[in-house]
Amino acid sequence: MTSSTTGTTGTPDTPDTSGSAARKGSLAAFKGLLPYLAPYRRQFLLAGIALLFAAGATLAIPAAFKQMIDHGFGASVGARGIEHVNATFLALFGVAAVLAVATAARFYMVSWLGERVVADIRAAVYRHVVQQSPAFFETTRTGEVLSRLTTDTTLIQTVVGTSISLALRNTLLFGGGLVMLFVTSPKLTAIILGLLVLVVLPIVLFGRRVRKLSRDSQDRIADASALAGEILNAMPTVQAFTHESIEAGRFQHSVEGAFGTAIRRIRARATLTMLAIVLVFGAIVFVLWLGAHAVLEGNMTGGDLGQFILYAAIVAGSIGALSEVMGEAQRAAGATERLLELLAVRSDIQDPAHPRPLPPRLAGGARVTLDEVSFSYPSRPDSAALSHLKLDIAAGETVALVGPSGAGKTTLFQLLLRFYDPQAGGIRLDGIDIRDLSLHALRDAIGIVPQDTVIFSSSALENIRYGRPDASDEEVIAAAKMAAAHEFIERLPQGYGAFLGERGVRLSGGQRQRIAIARALLKNPPLLLLDEATSALDAESERLVQRALEAAMVGRTTIIIAHRLATVQRADRIIVLDEGRVVEAGTHAALVAHGGVYANLAALQFGAHAPAVA
Template sequence: MSNSTTSNAKQQTATPGGTQREQQKGSIAALRGLAPFLAPYRLQFILAGIALTVAAGATLAIPYAFKQMIDLGFGASAGVRSIEHVNAVFLALFGVATVLAIATAARFYTVSWLGERVTADIRSAVYRHVVRQSPAFFETTQTGEVLSRITTDTTLIQAVVGTSISMALRNLLLFAGGLVMLFVTSPKLSAIIIGLLILTVLPIVMFGRRVRSLSRDSQDRIADASAVAGEILNAMPTVQAFTHEKIETERFGASVERAFATAMRRIRARALLTMVAIVLVFGTIVFVLWLGAHAVIEGTMTGGDLGQFILYASIVAGAIGALSEVMGEAQRAAGATERLLELMSVQSAIESPARPVPLPPRAANGAALALENVTFFYPSRPDAPALAHVQLDIKPGETVAVVGPSGAGKTTLFQMFLRFYDPQQGAIRLDGVDIRQLDLHTLRDAIGIVPQDTVIFSADAMENIRYGRAGATDEEVIQAAKMAAAHEFIERLPNGYHSFLGERGVRLSGGQRQRIAIARALLKNPPLLLLDEATSALDAESERLVQSALEAAMVGRTTVIIAHRLATVQRADRIIVMEDGRIVETGTHRSLVALGGIYANLAALQFHSVHVTHTALDEATQ
């Protein structure tokens, strides 16, 4: 019971998100989750900070230079002295502009580099994390949604790290420095303007929460559209075969329109937020400047002081406006960060142990495989066991065929051997070692599999076969292809082994794809070979060639076969018959037919024509 509880708890962690994270959605605090990705680049951040500070200081020096020009240049008595002051002020302005230009360029380069670098790191980390998840994760998560998070969400984060953070810090410095200089210039007017600005900020902050929520919704709708598109594009032959092009186009169009409608709500909210912010902030500044103009007329302020105050007030207002814009971007990035962190927080239910046990040295005749009272429930079907109290002992070098009706648990056995799932009860042992004690790479390196649904990658034939063993030479690849009866058709391709096979192998027939998969498994040369209907897509001639190749490949290794075809089943040392997740019959083909049970019925239904042919031949020879 404890094992079951633990496994169920683990499976729950395979679903992105959770109650706690749902409560935190939309919070700017989510950007703190980027800290581990930013930490390695402290030096670059320091350099960017220096450049940013220098640029802000240069900007804040400009109003003071104008004050000097107005009061000491234009305000002085006409003559050489005023010309000297004007010349000096403009020369100083040019120097300030040069410093500002250099510092701004340095800041732009540094923060842009940081944005690209951190985004690349995040994409790599998310992808690395996703590919290590167990199949339970992909049962509940659409591929299109994962791709949306890796692309769209990281692009938003790139904008924040590469632009928005820098802009926010720059405008914070300008706001703080401008505020100080406003008080230096006129404490009375500054106190009035600050009080009014505080009153204007409150409604802006309140309305910003609405923008934050809509930003998160917008990203979710984009992910939904990506998921729909990915699903349909991966099933295009089926869509076209059933003439569902129009239906699927309309379905995707509806998804896009939902994303558009959500985005427009976000855009309208942000536009309204920007308008309100500008009207309130600049209305406040205009009112205070009106007071300042009266002070100049009354002689309590100089023209230079008012000019300086106007420029600093413009800097402060511009900084507030820019900060509100940056806040909108930060809110969108916060939503994107939350989505990525949700993905990164998912813990795979299947992981290598902290201290893995090594496998014994490989025996000459293959691996021993044992199932000890194995019971397993899929997470999506917790009430119906896929395997129930399965007890099986496979000796090294033995070839075992597993047969049974659909849903009997045959494919589940293979998934358990590869440790895509862990049983809730019992244990699976490879060469006497519980596979849960093995490093996942060690376990899976010892197993070669030819799946029923062959996966062909967008690469040439050479690289597709070499996928079985990355370090294999070209000669070893070609030898594996010859063993799998794939060499001849590969040689006939336009560029031979260097021919591009198309996405998912669309340039190959089903039988050719199957032989590529067999060659891949043979190249791996594992002690345990799993064949899931390995000859199901082959014609009679190809099946004969591959069967002989597989028979040679089975020498020196243990083989487990899921098969329905009589030729494959008859060659097995032992046949295991499964029904409803249990082993119900065991024996050879002849003994099981004589038993008259489930296998005999399957044989009668599936291999009737073969039996008729054999009977006719027997009668003809008598």
């Protein structure tokens, strides 16, 4: 049976993990977030107003201290000096009250924005991922996608909910403090600025290395998550082969790799912070030393120097905070790029610009026509899975596909569901090329019972209702009865409300298969695809389900993939595929009498009881 498990390389729906995006600037990466920020302009405006009030209150504090020093302590002892000190401290309390209210309002608004925007991004990424074609999931591990949905979005939440606010706040404090430094002492301020120009360059250059390491750190975390997800989903196999220690060692190695990269990032960021603080504060201390000499020489008042010191502290603190914010922003830039790469992926399988509707459903099911269909998987372009396949299945006909593994049977199902498009030829459903139908309309007309049954972590009722979400409880139970599932479901502790466990671990293989059959029957589609639908059933269950399926096939077109020929002997027609071509077609009796590929397969399965073959 042809499968599509091999990775696809170079396809349009493969995310770029080469790291080329990491060479973009941080601002370029964050521009991709603008569509998610735009709907909340009002909240950003309110946060900005609160930010302005908080910054203004902070910048007013040094001016109050200057007044207190020069006109309070500096005044002659008496009622006037005491009154000035009292008024100054009363004003300081008022400033503190304004600062408290504005800071609380800013914190609430930006935190709300962080949570809201990240929720929108997570929903958008998930919605985008579930619409990708199978080629995307051949090359992208589930754990990596989950890492981007959780770890990467958490970093973006930090930026939107904290870092942007802190950056704007400290930018305002830096600008306002710088202006007030000029007002207080233009000479000392000019010296500070000259020194800052010399110290900022190495900080910027070192910051680029921090950003690259941040991107690498996120990639290693995603690798570890992907490995863990893969192993946890295969625990029975891991334990059956006693690979617990091996897999634990593999994960430990992956975690240690992520730890090593994180430590390099942390070390670089710590060095960046140290460099920024030492250089900036060193420059400020030098200038303040000059200011102290100016006071001693009578060129400045004590209040001017006190005010200058406080504003210098505000400017220095804002620069230090901005360097911290820059570190977070650089780390989040890598996470943003990874998410934007994921959102930029476009599937080859798209809805047509102007979808055509399917004709009204008739009682006989759907007609399926394959016209010279040729297809190769993108990962194996030189190996044809189907080659010039011609097949016309009448409405209401039951057709069985048989043949050796790799013959193209499952590939045909994948093309019918338009998981892939053929490179040549076309497929028509009721006379309409399936590429002219919307994906929803096409897949809504098809019911499938896969060989590998998928059971979701919910109740039996909801697992069956997955076939038709608007179905009533009575319709769900009726479908379960048709699939011979009602009896064992009723015996579950909570009946139809019983939780079936992750991937249906609380059910046997046959029970899971009957749940899947009930799901397909509930959908009631005109075209039914059965991929080894009874392969996991015991003899008694198979007999019950086979009878239910035969009843369900009435009034619809059914295509069956089967290796067990006993399940397809009553098909209207049996199509024998080999290397992607139809090599034989006919009824069971005719094909056995013909003595070809099918007759050989029948002889192998039925042994001595097989009809004579040529």
